[in-house]
Amino acid sequence: MPEANLARPPTGAKTVVAWAAFALSPLVLAAWAAVGGPPSVVPVLAMALPFGVVRRQPWAVLGLLVAELALSPLVPESHSFVRYLQIVSIDLAVGCLATVRRPRVSVGAAAAVLVAQAIVANVFPLWPGYGARGSVEAVAGLVIAWLGGNTLRLWRQNAQARRAHAAAEAVQAERLRIARELHDMVAHSIGVIAIQAGMGRRVIDTQPGEAGAALHAIEDASRDTLAGLRRMLGALRRSDAEPVAAPLGLADLDALVARSADAGLRVRLRRLGDPRPLPPEIDLSAFRIVQESVANVVRHAGTSECQVVLDQRDEELFIEVTDNGRGHVQGDGYGIPGMRERVALLRGEFSAGPRPGGGFRVTARLPTFEGAR
Known part of the structure; x- marks a missing residue:
């Protein structure tokens, strides 16, 4: 096993750590508010901890951040930046939800967030001077976050559609290539076989030697076609690491001329x-x-x-x-x-x-x- 893989934690461990950080977020914020901690990175850390599971559970992250908004009364008024940070974190969670959910779902979530913010703001100002202007700023931030998330969702959908279309075109092009190869490979030999078989049938009673030559030509054409089909099937079934047989080319025209002469052309x-x-x-x-x-x-x-x-x-x-x-x-x-x-x-x-x-x-x-x- 490569050394890089030995140092990489297993997926299960990552999940446990992410959910542990998710659970610690409200505890860290409540402990910091309870002791009246000075301005520091602790509130920022508390807001960032839930985002470890946002890709798997955006609803849970959004719900936790909205619930933490209820802890705002514990935050000292001198630290009102924490409440502003909470609003920004909720907006980011709405944007993340909009990247993975349909618009009617994410718009409903954004509306619920606005209602929750309005209820909290009606009990106490989210930050000093919060009023009509502050509510407009909160709505604008939420709308911007939703638009950014929904735009990313549409971009991913378009990119996925382009990849699917390119894959379908590649499959269709390969099908056409195989169809052309099969047609071109078989058509000539079948034409030779049909003509030689008809000629042999007409002269088998009167000219056995000519009939034998016709059967010989049919045998050669059949063997050539079988060899060509085996080459094609081998190329289709081979892995990328296996060598490719030399393809046909203009150097094989002499054999084509000889087979055509057997067909009377x-x-x-x-x-x-x-x-x-x-x-x-x-x-x-x-x-x-x-x-x-x-x-x-x-x-x-x-x-x-x-x-x-x-x-x-x-x-x-x-x-x-x-x-x-x-x-x-x-x-x-x-x-x-x-x-x-x-x-x-x-x-x-x-x-x-x-x-x-x-x-x-x-x-x-x-x-x-x-x-x-």
Whole structure:
């Protein structure tokens, strides 16, 4: 156990000490008034002792301080500052109550305090010269204390609401990220599997060799998808101290091109510019954009060829995927919206739509300089 913890008193001991101080407060004040003690810090100490439990029991503290006001006749007239100190302490207790209770409760408590002060002031002046002006000062002090406490309560509520909203946004952002990853990871492989399964079914009787090749492609695509799902689940379940597996990136495009060829789609990959290491989030997003675009070609374009261009410039990465097929069906799918979300999170530009001469075109510009992130 650390030495700092050995020197720290237990919570139970702190509670006992706080309640003992609470109980000593009226005794200290009564003893000081009974002996006619000179002006000193003793009354200040007596007023401060109850505040050790004000966070847990503000009602008890307020009630004790109001009750101690009944001891005012015992205080010598030459020490009237003690009565003024009692009023200030009661105001502080009302302010503390307003920080933890609803306005209708704390306002009721403040009104009860005003009534108690009025009753005591009607029996004897709280301090020399106390009158209409003194009562106005007492009311003003109480109002100021209540306003301060209620303002602090509202500030805490707003801060808590902001934290809850930020947590909800973080959870939603993480859910969207996981949904995009799952979609982009599975969509391409499922497209390859569907095409190969259909082709194998058609030729299994007449061309067993082709059917076997289709089954082999289905096996490879399934294994790749399973490995990707295991990586994702491992990343979700790992602790912060555990190492993170290397994420996918543009270096994995060659394997993507090979899998697409198994599905009957020839992907012509062109790399332009000066290849440099990219930040992980940009590298992964670029790979997912190409993967989803190629998957859309497999599923919708009805063509056997597409072109992927990667142009790594000084401050941006340009991605273009084009095909000369029959165009894509932009319905309620998540592919294109997911790509658009990825690019927007990286403060880039994205477009997807039919080409004037036929086919479909997807472009993305991802800033790679530090100021863009």
